Amino acid sequence: MPEKMRQQGLVARAPKRLAERFHQLRTGHCRTGQYLEWTKNSDTAACGWCQHKTQTREHLLKHCRKWKMQQKTLWEEVRKAPGEGKDRFTVRDLMADERCTRADLDFLRTTKVESRVDRAQYHLSRVKMEK
Numbered sequence: 001m002p003e004k005m006r007q008q009g010l011v012a013r014a015p016k017r018l019a020e021r022f023h024q025l026r027t028g029h030c031r032t033g034q035y036l037e038w039t040k041n042s043d044t045a046a047c048g049w050c051q052h053k054t055q056t057r058e059h060l061l062k063h064c065r066k067w068k069m070q071q072k073t074l075w076e077e078v079r080k081a082p083g084e085g086k087d088r089f090t091v092r093d094l095m096a097d098e099r100c101t102r103a104d105l106d107f108l109r110t111t112k113v114e115s116r117v118d119r120a121q122y123h124l125s126r127v128k129m130e131k
């Protein structure tokens with residue numbers, strides 16, 4: 001079977017919710033802070049996980065401190081497949097590259113990157129950590 005079809009099959013066979021998240025991330029319609037601010041669903045573009053001032057796809061897949069471990073796994077996989085590291089790969093390229101589909105799905109499965117953190121919950125956990 002051609003590689004491209006095989007990779008699309010991976011998404012098709014993934015649980016529905018996971019496949020939806022994959023497509024949202026691919027099309028840029030995932031609920032990042034930047035997107036929510038732009039669509040007026042939020043008054044801030046900040047990252048709810050780490051408070052970085054602008055939460056974008058790039059931020060979530062490369063820089064967010066909350067998901068360091070999962071990012072490491074993702075980009076190690078990407079480096080194996082197309083032979084490029086995260087500095088040369090934009091998230092757009094990553095999501096468009098069928099060879100990376102499995103790594104993308106694994107990343108989504110092990111994170112909740114695009115879900116919104118309940119602010120009260122977030123502050124609560126901060127308070128606990130500071131004690």
Ligand SMILES: [Zn+2]
Binds near residue numbers: 047049052059066
């Ligand atoms: Zn962040």
